[in-house]
Amino acid sequence: MLRLSELKLPLDHDEGALRDAVLDRLGIDDGDLQTIEIVKRSYDARKRGHILLIYQLDLGLNRAAERAVLARFARQPFIGPSPDTRYRFVALAPDGFPAPGQQRPVIVGFGPCGILAALLLAQMGFRPIVLERGQDVRKRTRNTWGLWRERKLNTESNVQFGEGGAGTFSDGKLYSQVKDRRHLGRKVLTEFVKAGAPEEILMVSKPHIGTFKLVKMVEAMRAEIIRLGGEIRFEHRVESIRRDAGSGQLTGLTVRHDDTVEEMDCRHVILAVGHSARDTFEMLLDRGVYI
Ligand SMILES: Cc1cc2nc3c(=O)[nH]c(=O)nc-3n(C[C@H](O)[C@H](O)[C@H](O)COP(=O)(O)OP(=O)(O)OC[C@H]3O[C@@H](n4cnc5c(N)ncnc54)[C@H](O)[C@@H]3O)c2cc1C
Incomplete structure (x- = not known):
């Protein structure tokens, strides 16, 4: 595969162009040209009357043509071999996980960070348990409208x-200023497309999911996590953590569900609590967790 960048065409170019x-x-x-895949499409709108589309493409050429092109454009920064953008899991769970004595990883919070962490761990076979203090996204939608329309605040939903985290009711702008040299963002966008996001988010330079699509996508990702052996517990708020007095190693969580308080043993926890859970930050600080 060859990657060709900075190919400019007029905004209204026809298909064959x-x-x-x-x-x-x-x-x-x-x-010689077998396939064309659009990797990225952006705009050059510096001249008002002459807006251009700028393409980055992956091209499948027959082998002889590819070799010849690479040799001919060896000094050209805009043409070269396509990078390998495949996502690779850092580990896979052993068969039959969890064996006696092994504990499933726990994720606290089911916003974007917790959802992706849970999805990846589930794909790796680790059957994660998610603890989310808020409600599932449908109930949460009702609670959120309750605040906007009737000024009734549910402090936990x-x-x-709640499911989906902050921004669930936004229009889902997906771009950031973060440099992504390892192409990790592509894995995230690919999972979003599988969950129902428009396919064009994979190639436009400023991807955007669109208002109110996030609710269904969040439900689809939840279903996939459960299908892979994960578990999502809504209305479960982590109130405290336990650590070994000597090593400081995490040994468990204190979890509240309604009026019930459960002590849960676990050694591997991902805290994906976002930036609004001040009670949780205070608790962590009290327990000596550096944030
Ligand atoms: C109105 C709005 C619009 C936005 N629009 C965009 C946008 O278009 N594009 C964009 O990129 N970003 C947007 N953002 C920002 C984006 O939503 C956040 O950056 C993102 O949600 C952070 O993800 P997170 O998973 O780290 O945390 P969060 O989304 O905050 O999720 C944390 C989750 O943890 C749960 N939790 C907290 N404490 C506990 C506890 N003790 N026990 C159990 N669960 C707990 C919470 O209930 C929550 O569901 C928007 C934010 C808002 C508020």
Whole structure:
């Protein structure tokens, strides 16, 4: 595969123009070009009357043509071999996990961070347990409208707390300024597409899911985590953590569900509590956890 960047075409170009522009730029015959995949599409709108689309493409060429192009454009920064963007799991759970004596990992919070952590751990076979203080996204939607329309605040289920986390009721802008040299963002976007996001988020330069699509996507990701052996416990608030007095190693969590308080043993916890859970931050600080 070859990656070709900075290919510019007019905003209103017709379908065949992209292929013609590739053939022209690389100086190859039509028969040499097997596939064109759009990796990224952005805009150059510096000249008002002459807006351009800028493409980054992955091109499948026959082997002889690919070799010739790479040799001919060896000094060209805009043409080179395509990078390997496949996501690789850092580990996989052993068969039959958890064996006696092994504990499932726990994720506290089911916002974007907790959802992706749970999904990945589930895909790796670790059957994570998620503890989320708020309600599932449908009940949470009702609670959130309750605040906006009737000024009734549910302190555990609102625009900040509950399945999907903060921003669930936003329009889902997905771009950031973070440099992504290991292509990790592509894994996230791929999971979003599987959960129902528009496919074009994989290639537009400023991806955007669209208002009110997030609720269904969050439900789809929850279903996938459960299908893979994970578990989501709503209305479960982590109130405290236990640590070994000597080593400081985490040994368990204190979890409240309604009027019941449960002591849960666990050694591996991902805290994905966002930036609004001040009670949780205070508790962690009290227990000597550096934030
Ligand atoms: C109105 C709004 C619109 C936004 N729009 C966008 C946007 O378009 N694009 C964008 O990129 N970002 C947007 N953001 C920001 C984005 O939502 C946050 O950056 C993101 O949600 C952070 O994810 P997180 O998983 O780290 O935390 P959160 O989403 O805050 O999730 C934390 C979760 O942890 C749970 N929790 C907290 N404490 C406990 C506890 N003790 N026990 C159990 N569960 C607990 C909470 O209930 C919550 O569900 C928006 C935010 C808001 C508020």
